[in-house]
Amino acid sequence: MMCSDKLRVHVKNNHASPETFPPTKEGEAVFTITDARFQAACDKYPDIARQIEVLIDWDLDRFSESMQSADVLVTWDLPTHDLARVAPNLQWIHIIGAGVEHLCPMNWLPDGVTVVNNRGPHAAKGGEFGLMSILMLHSRLPAIINNQKMAAWSSLFSGSIVDQTVVIIGIGHIGATIARRCKMLEMNVIGISRHGRPVSGIDSVCTSKDLDSVLPAADFVVLAAPLTVETRNLFDCRRQALTKPGAGIVNIGRAATMDYRALVENL
Template sequence: MADAGQTADTARTARDVWIPFAPDAVPGLPDGFEYRVWDGEDAFPADPADCAFYVVPYMKPAEVCVRPLPAMSSVQVVQTLTAGMDHVLPAVGDLGPGVRLCNARGVHEASTAELALALILASLRGIPGFVEGQRKEEWRSGFYPALADKSVLIVGYGSIGAAVEDRLAPFECARVVRVARSARTTERGPVHPFAELPALLPDADVVILCTPLTEVTKGLVDAKFLAGMRDGALLVNVARGPVVDTQALLAELESGRIGAALDVTDPEPLPAGHPLWHAPNLLVSPHVGGSSSAFLPRAKRLLAAQLNRFADGDPVDNVVHTTK
């Protein structure tokens, strides 16, 4: 086994960058690196020990994403293409000290916020029922809820939550209330801490989940949380499936008391025969919040910017964790 000095020297001299795209398809990448294309295939493109900067494949199972990490003895930066880090963080124990884990802040805000609005509008205005009516040649006219004049609660007010609020602005909502792990003040107004959720939930017509999956947020939306929502409210999850207790949500949906729109589920992918598929008052999309045409140009800009900072010896952006 190499001693600490040898390991540090190897880390300083390693020049391989593992990237899931062909490097000539990413404008602005710096020279001086050996770019190794790896998108989760069985065979590695080179020795993981020579990798200095690892870009985690996108939309691949967690076990695939972390598979090379134990052998990446020289890696200095692990860059995901996701906003959440829950698929990578459990494996950080395999890394040496000082490795920076960076998320894809700035890549998914537009696409995820757009889908959140689509799910809200489709659910409130009855679009799934209209699609079913079209198939059955039924004219389902009537009055349907509007987003206008509704009170909206955003749970998880980070960059995606702020992007959702940007897109709510034209819809004449009665008010938008922001919640995050800790209280703070923004230009738009206060951000309330999670501890205040019990007092805020009863006044919300629409509750949008944008929070990352952490030990604090796992199961945050449990039976007590759901019971605190007002009758007829809509729950929208564009965060992670395990933020919501699936059985507790099913009970509320089957009672008809609230509705929901889920881009993420627990389990995921949702298996055939799962009761969520046929739950009343529920719209499900297959975790497509970030995987739109907006992804690639933003992801490529992020990678070029990060790798240029890395090449110049400047601090990289979006660091969410540094190994000890």
């Protein structure tokens, strides 16, 4: 029986499905909040653990019943219709992803309910993926793999990545982590942010107004920006044309921040 003086938390995991997230069984194993993972978090933050009661659920199995008394919902998605009636005590919705655009527009959100994203936890993996992608492009791994498929055993060479320049568009948790990984390899790092303020571990930080002037120097461009009105189509055909021939492009942010049709034409 749940204690009335504790916060009721409902965790809605999703079984893998192309219509939702995660779309694959592999992704399901990565993103599921299991009992063991929850217990590990409780062990790490015992003061918080003592204040909550948690129901870990799948899809909509016990959603309607549990939401009648839930204060907090942890999920990727949810049925939004008539949420004030379905979840009269709900105060907080924690989305497990970095983006929430799949829930927009949020005209369904009841008054007094706050929606937050998973800001920060994806930084370590994002940093690993960003650096891996840069190294793959620098070492010409896509061309090597293509040669293997074509049984073309021609030599491909690349020099050291030291002193190569990477422009990182968006230096939040993920972008800043990629920057630190790149600095470990003695790369030159230029960050693009809304504020343009200096960030530890980044050689220089500019605003988007300066993006056109720094792109020609980039050996690699990394997009790590959220999707907003300002960032939609930010790396468009004109800006792609400003990059030097052979520059590597990595988009670890939202797809719509780059014009992919223009990218195909520019390639």
